[in-house]
Amino acid sequence: TNPPEQKRTSSLNHITNPSTSTTTPTPAPTPTPTPTPIPTSTSPTDASPAQDAPDTGSAPTHTQPTQSTKGRLFFSHTLPGIIRLALSLPGHLEAAGRIPLLKQAVDAEVQLSQHMIASILANAFLCTFPKQGSEDSEYSYPSINFGSLYSAPCTASKAAKLKCILHYFERVVDQMPSGVVSFHRQVLDDFPEWEEL
Numbered sequence: 001t002n003p004p005e006q007k008r009t010s011s012l013n014h015i016t017n018p019s020t021s022t023t024t025p026t027p028a029p030t031p032t033p034t035p036t037p038i039p040t041s042t043s044p045t046d047a048s049p050a051q052d053a054p055d056t057g058s059a060p061t062h063t064q065p066t067q068s069t070k071g072r073l074f075f076s077h078t079l080p081g082i083i084r085l086a087l088s089l090p091g092h093l094e095a096a097g098r099i100p101l102l103k104q105a106v107d108a109e110v111q112l113s114q115h116m117i118a119s120i121l122a123n124a125f126l127c128t129f130p131k132q133g134s135e136d137s138e139y140s141y142p143s144i145n146f147g148s149l150y151s152a153p154c155t156a157s158k159a160a161k162l163k164c165i166l167h168y169f170e171r172v173v174d175q176m177p178s179g180v181v182s183f184h185r186q187v188l189d190d191f192p193e194w195e196e197l
Contacts (some may be wrong), residue, residue, distance in 0.1 A: 106185065109184040114178065132144065
């Protein structure tokens with residue numbers, strides 16, 4: 001027998017017959033888990049307004065009162081205050097006496113408290129004053145009532161005047177001022193030469 005040939009046959013039997021193999025199988029490699037990516041935080045400077053405050057479809061909240069709120073406030077608070085001011089006028093007149101008229105060509109002065117002025121304006125707002133003077137009277141004064149402001153048509157100037165008057169009443173009803181207002185009608189006997197001044 002040829003020894004090299006026998007060695008070759010033994011090697012072939014080892015390959016074709018797995019049961020006689022003593023080689024230990026290599027275990028399958030364990031798969032390495034893929035790390036989960038960590039989301040990067042966005043700095044406040046990089047965030048867009050849409051990300052910071054998502055659009056919810058609702059209108060922004062305003063602190064200013066709406067028209068319906070102003071209307072309820074007027075009828076529940078301001079108008080009752082105006083009525084109280086109007087009813088207080090007889091007491092002011094009794095304490096201060098009759099208000100003198102500042103007639104033409106007469107140098108005179110009238111001092112009225114701000115409370116009394118508010119009472120007079122409240123009556124004018126409610127149109128409680130009777131017509132002043134007559135066509136045959138020596139002195140005929142325009143009406144002090146605000147009736148012309150309530151007549152149609154409602155122009156922009158009328159609306160602005162009413163808004164100003166209502167704002168005034170809102171202020172004095174909440175906190176009445178305590179000052180005194182002076183009305184002085186001055187009369188000049190000799191007019192200056194305006195060209196020389």
